[in-house]
Amino acid sequence: MAMTGAVKDELSRLAVAKTCCRRAEVSSLLRFAGGLHIVAGRVVVEAELDTGAAARRLRKEIHDLYGHHSDVHVLTSGGLRKGTRWVVRVVKDGEGLARQTGLLDPRGRP
Template sequence: MALTPEVKAELAAVPVTKPACRKAEVAALLRFAGSLHIAGGKIMVEVDLDTGAAARRLRTAIADLFGLTCEFVVVTPTGLRRSTRYVVRLIRDGDS
């Protein structure tokens, strides 16, 4: 069952304060929407999401919990993709 954009936006707005719960959320997003790439001999983690709120929440959680800085990229619809995509990239320290 697919989640509607309204439900995804509502879930992204729910505050989570426990670090263990936030780590579980990050792990789930990495597991289901993430991929690993090797660029220039370094490991890069990339997460492709369809809502900006979820991507911003993931970027913030990674920065708060692990002290790592992520890129936030908005991919506009072209060709086969009909909707805007939001990509969170961890280029530096991807192996950690």
């Protein structure tokens, strides 16, 4: 594992107690590792991560802090993709999560 991978793995296992810090972590992960998609007229929130530990942590925090359920999909390497990636996806009320985390403004714009 490269040094960057080792650092990401270590950070994904670091315990954070303060709710405000946990919310900031979720918001930043969704903003920088994720995106918004419109699927069948509904907003879907996704984040693509390097490690399974980070994906599990994000999924847990989304549920604990915001009450939204998410799915984790594994994308194996192949083609242009060099390594395995994990995608955390919120489909049901993705728009609500996007508003709560600041991905969408009150008028529904990114």
